[in-house]
Amino acid sequence: MNEKIWLSSPHMSGKEQGYIQEAFDKNWIAPLGPNVDGFEKELGEYIGIPHVSALSSGTAAIHLALIMIGVKQNDEVLASSFTFSATVNPIVYQGATPILIDSEKDSWNMSPELLEEAIKDRIEKGRIPKAIIVVHLYGMPAKMKPILEIAKKYEIPVIEDAAEALGSEYQDQRCGSLGDYSILSFNGNKIITTSGGGALISRNREAIVESRFLATQARDNAPHYQHSEIGYNYRMSNIVAGIGRGQLEVIDARVKQRRANFDYYLSELGKIDGITFLRQRPGAYSNYWLTTILVNPELTGGITREDIRLALEKENIETRPLWKPMHLQPVFEKYPAYVDGTSEKLFEDGLCLPSGSNLTMEQKERVVNAMLKVLNR
Numbered sequence: 324m325n326e327k328i329w330l331s332s333p334h335m336s337g338k339e340q341g342y343i344q345e346a347f348d349k350n351w352i353a354p355l356g357p358n359v360d361g362f363e364k365e366l367g368e369y370i371g372i373p374h375v376s377a378l379s380s381g382t383a384a385i386h387l388a389l390i391m392i393g394v395k396q397n398d399e400v401l402a403s404s405f406t407f408s409a410t411v412n413p414i415v416y417q418g419a420t421p422i423l424i425d426s427e428k429d430s431w432n433m434s435p436e437l438l439e440e441a442i443k444d445r446i447e448k449g450r451i452p453k454a455i456i457v458v459h460l461y462g463m464p465a466k467m468k469p470i471l472e473i474a475k476k477y478e479i480p481v482i483e484d485a486a487e488a489l490g491s492e493y494q495d496q497r498c499g500s501l502g503d504y505s506i507l508s509f510n511g512n513k514i515i516t517t518s519g520g521g522a523l524i525s526r527n528r529e530a531i532v533e534s535r536f537l538a539t540q541a542r543d544n545a546p547h548y549q550h551s552e553i554g555y556n557y558r559m560s561n562i563v564a565g566i567g568r569g570q571l572e573v574i575d576a577r578v579k580q581r582r583a584n585f586d587y588y589l590s591e592l593g594k595i596d597g598i599t600f601l602r603q604r605p606g607a608y609s610n611y612w613l614t615t616i617l618v619n620p621e622l623t624g625g626i627t628r629e630d631i632r633l634a635l636e637k638e639n640i641e642t643r644p645l646w647k648p649m650h651l652q653p654v655f656e657k658y659p660a661y662v663d664g665t666s667e668k669l670f671e672d673g674l675c676l677p678s679g680s681n682l683t684m685e686q687k688e689r690v691v692n693a694m695l696k697v698l699n700r
Contacts, residue, residue, distance in 0.1 A: 328689060330641045331512040331613060334577065334681040339569030346561050354539075356561030362568050363522075366507075369571065370499045372524050374531040377559035377567070378538055381486040381508030381521035385456065386413035387534045387557065388482045388504035388523060394419050394453045401441060401479075402456040403433045403465075404648040405666035409508075410458055410484050411649050422452060423650045425662035429604055431645075431669055432465035433457045439473050441661040446477075455481045459488035459498050460646070461675070462514070462581070462612035463601055467493050467501050482506065486521070489514050490578035490610035499524055514577050514612050514680070515570035517563045578610045580680035584687065585611040588676055591691045595698060597622030613678045615645060617669070626698055628674045634697035640690055645673030 342358055351357060363375040378384050394400060396418030402411050404423035414421045424441055427434040438455070445452050455474055457465050467483075474481045483502030485491075491498040499505045504527075509520040523534050536542075541554025559567075570577075585600070592598050597619040603609040618628040632642050647670050650660035677690055 325639045325689070328640045328677050328682070328686050329679060330643055330675060330677055331679045332681065333511050333516050333518070334679060336569055336573040338572050339566045342565030342568045343562060346565050351561045354558050354560045356564075358561045358564035358568055359559055362559070362564040362571070365568060365571050366522055367524075369574065370497050370505075370524055372500050372505075372526055374525055374528045376523045376531050376534045376538065377564055378521045378523060378557045379559060380409075380519060380557075381484070381506050381510070382409040382413060383538070383555065383557040384506035384508075384521045384523040385410065385482060385484065386416055386555070387537060388506060388525075389413055389417050389419070389454060390537065391504060391525075391527075391530045391534060392454050392480050392482075398453040399445060399450050400454045400456060401438060401452050402649070403458040403460075403484075404650045404660060404662065405431060405460065405646055405669065406458045406484070406649065407486075407646060408649065408652065408654070409486075410456055411655060414456075419453070421649070421655060421658045423648075423655065423658060423660040423662070425648075425650075425660070425664075426666045426669065427466065428665055430463045430465055430607070431460050431601060431666075432463065433470060434663075434665070435466055435469035435473060437661045437663065438470060441659075442473065442477050442479070444661070451477075452479055455479050456484055457481060457502070458484040458486075459491060461601065461615050462488050462491050462610040463603065464488065464491050464493035464498055464607040464609065471501070480504070486510075487513070487612045488610060490574055492608040494606045503527070504530070509567055509570075514581060514610055515567070515574055517559070517567040517570065520559050520563050520567060577680045580682075581611045581678060582609075584676075584678050584680075584682060585609075585614045587684075587687050588614050588616075588691070592616070592694060595623075597626075598698075611678070613675045615673060615675050617672045618674060619672065623698060628672050631694060631697050632674060635690070635693050638689070638693045640677060640693055642677065643675040645669050645675065
């Protein structure tokens with residue numbers, strides 16, 4: 324059996340151990356500590372916004388952002404349908420209703436046209452949406468300018484889900500700095516990882532201070548344990564933050580390596596009939612966290628996305644279909660959705676290729692050769 328090629332495995336730099344060892348040497352094993360403070364500061368410097376709360380996950384960050392905005396039971400929140408469920412789950416945590424918005428074809432992210440159509444329709448129904456959650460899928464920036472203009476027009480705050488987009492830019496601004504609130508994820512498959520973790524970012528300093536309070540069980544300032552409101556166990560630990568600090572030192576190299584993966588796949592497969600790549604547009608700079616393709620069976624001689632996925636699986640190569648849209652998920656299919664079929668077609672035809680920053684050239688050649696074999700090229 325050939326060695327396993329993973330879709331996107333963790334890639335340690337060797338710099339993480341120094342921060343972790345310092346935490347052990349000083350016995351900062353409990354939650355919070357110097358690494359958490361340092362990671363927040365360094366993330367803020369990288370993103371360009373100083374107010375950062377390091378948390379246990381990107382999901383926790385979305386949940387706290389909704390709380391900061393004031394989303395409550397029976398409110399409505401507009402969200403990208405073409406995403407991972409963690410984008411939408413926190414809406415339901417709050418007892419609110421997700422209103423799911425389909426994609427546009429250029430970036431595969433939230434359609435500004437369908438977003439405004441949904442807002443107008445919800446207002447006509449007597450429901451003013453409380454927030455918008457827009458995602459940068461696979462590291463590709465969404466069309467933020469029109470989305471932010473629509474949000475401003477209707478006075479709806481924007482939560483920017485940049486979980487997959489650290490290192491990407493939109494019109495020379497870092498993804499993670501574009502929303503009223505922005506979130507990051509450091510899950511094991513992300514461009515940098517803390518094994519598990521996330522961050523909430525905002526220009527609103529008071530909101531970030533409040534989010535830290537809520538994330539540490541909302542413990543009041545008292546010599547005993549006193550709580551005046553419900554809190555959460557959402558803060559990042561000092562050990563985990565040490566991993567993040569070491570990872571952040573190499574973020575530029577990781578982006579460069581992911582983009583080199585895309586360039587290689589494009590050069591080897593980009594001219595094959597029926598294979599198209601998600602590519603950055605003018606004004607967008609993608610970290611290409613995952614290289615993604617669409618497979619058109621009408622042009623490949625009947626070969627489908629699934630044919631390629633299964634063939635590579637036999638070669639011990641991990642690939643993955645694109646996200647199954649939330650409006651097709653059993654848990655969310657009952658909620659209102661404004662769709663035009665775009666994300667359903669993307670799900671049917673789309674595939675994520677191995678994209679880790681630790682891929683060797685030999686491994687990438689194996690991926691390409693396996694694909695050429697199934698495509699009979």
